[in-house]
Amino acid sequence: MISFHLYLYGAGKGPLAASFEIVESRLKQLDTLYFEPDGSFVLSREGGREQVFGMLYDAAGQLQYCDLRGKCGTKTWEVVRTAILGDEVAEHEVLLLPDQELKDLQSFENCLKKSEADVR
16 A cells, blocks of 8 residues: 555646546545545545545636545555546646655656555
């Protein structure tokens, strides 16, 4: 399992492609996910051992970014990421907190997979 806190952005730290309503709809389809109308959500799996907390931030009709924190395996991460981004994962960026390190999504996910493999 991996622990993280990050902001998920579109390309160039711009807005995400999907609207708030589309992401809300996709997130609500996930089992064991609770979604609030303000854009906050929590996903809990494996008897609470895996949890992802999130907050969607929208403005001007666009989803500006998503604040995500939690502890989960890569499969759960990919489920949440796909619900937020859909199948378009290229060119997205993450700002890792608290270090404020900006990475492209693919590099971040490669680090997650490596750290999970190192734990095994």
